[in-house]
Amino acid sequence: MIAQHDCRTPGPLDSASDRVERDSSKRRIGGLMRLRPLLREHRRLVVCAGVSLTCAALISLALPLAVRRMIDNGFSQADGAFVNRYFMMLMTLAVALALASACRYYFVTALGERIVGDLRIMVFRKITRLPASFFDANRSGEIASRLTADAAQIKTATSLTASVALRNSILCVGALAMMFVTSPGLSTIATGAIPLVVAPLVVFGRSVRRRSRAAQDALANASAYAAEIISGSRTVQAFNGEDVACRRYSQDVEVSYQSAVVAARSRAVLTAAAIALIFGSIVGVLWIGARSLLAGTLSAGNLSQFLIYSVIAAGSLGSLSEVWGELAYAAGAAGRLFELLDEEGCAREKEATKPLLGPVLGDVEITDLHFAYPGAPEREVIRGLSLRVAPGETVAIVGPSGSGKSTLLSLLLGFYDGYAGSIAIDGRDIRSTASEDLRKEISVVPQDVTIFATSIKENIAFGRSEATREEIAAAAAKASGDVFIEALPNGYETIVGERGLTLSGGQRQRIAIARAVLKDAPILLLDEATASLDAENERLVQLGLEGLMNGRTTIVIAHRLATVLKADRILVMDQGKIVEEGTHASLTRQAGLYARLAELQFNAASISCPEQDAA
């Protein structure tokens, strides 16, 4: 039976259709509203952007007034001094407009960059704390794409698009008001046409947004695949898989292209419809205006002013319909990022838990543990396992591949919470301890060593960034890594390639061991820690590890039985359970699974372990 921990098990991120469906109930633009707290944090930038934006819009609205006055009072009365004065004024307005526009651009762009930077940091912070089950269910490329492409989309929206939208809203409202001031009659006819123009655009806009999201998701899919192939480039080349990969990527890109083209087509039609409807109605209104001019009920200046305002109003309405699409697009991107922020996960936060008390002795007790991975809940990987490791004891776990050894270590590290039974350290259930506090007490050398594309020094000090150069060197020496590191051109400062590709497997392993040595935690987990070493290095590292294990609770997983002979106890795991327990000598005598494994690896009879035989 599997206990469902009360936190929600993170599953795959929503698919395009899921999201579109959910979004339809929320009115997509609303997604951007969640950026409000970030905007509040940068109030000063928001105010500066708003002021410069409003100034630029108001100055644009003042220009037609000047034009009318000039036509009616200057040209028509051939008043040269008046014309000069007005041109000077126009020049001043132009300079002010230029300045206001420059300020608008600067503040709005700075605001967009600031907001998206903050958002990226928030999301990244969250991602780094999400539980293992989230990463089991989601592709890293897809997550990275949210941080890059979606964040960029929001940047455009919060900076340029939002400013265009705001400017056009001000222009539209201002121009409409001025149209009424200029000619109430003509304006009534013009505004009467607005609902007829806007209604079809709103309806059509929705389908455009749906298509845009599909295009975005298709692109994220292609990016995730590309990231996977790039990180596995050596395997791809070793298996001559370039063509297969290219074909698959081309298909993904094609799907993304097709979705983008469909979205662009809808958007093009939307733009055409917007322009036709808006300008069509304006031309109609102007026709009426021209007739009023001929009838002498409207001056030429007034008609020109009305004309300019109606072009401004129409132009801004048209731009609004375009940027509405952009904003909806960005709201979709914001939704995708906030979805990550909303991931609940199971990482136990500090506030909700109690720290392990005092210095941890490393008494590990596992009682009747049952566990199935969230992705395969029907298949129990750990099935009723109980185990006690006393402080300072070294226990080795061996067993066939897939028997659940690494899973057990993952559970000890608190990577998964959805298990039944209990795991306690020094008598305290690890589920009531914050993940951060728990992991402080555990050093681990995993099966798949992770090396970051930075200096060797930083790689070793990853778990203790404040470590001194001497401490780092001492840890490297204990892991038998000092000789090879010092032989590198830049020693400890040498930058290793991505995932440590410029190092050999054994060198990577020794850096991982040095990292664990430096962390100096009371509990040590070694998962095939010496698997990539040659016999000579294995012997050296083994010596270092023995020093490290001394006085620490150690759980060692090893396939090579020769590496576990010195353990205080050997546990044999099979199908999620401990099936045998003892020393090498006693286990070989039992003629069970261990004896069979031993016989497969070496002639068990010829291996002797004097200390244990004696024991």
Ligand SMILES: Nc1ncnc2c1ncn2[C@@H]1O[C@H](COP(=O)(O)OP(=O)(O)OP(=O)(O)O)[C@@H](O)[C@H]1O
């Ligand atoms: N993230 C995961 N999601 C779902 N199933 C998993 C996951 N990781 C491992 N498994 C499954 O759990 C079982 C136990 O795997 P585990 O890695 O613990 O075995 P192991 O004994 O450490 O094997 P090996 O000695 O080969 O490393 C396997 O059947 C494996 O397919």
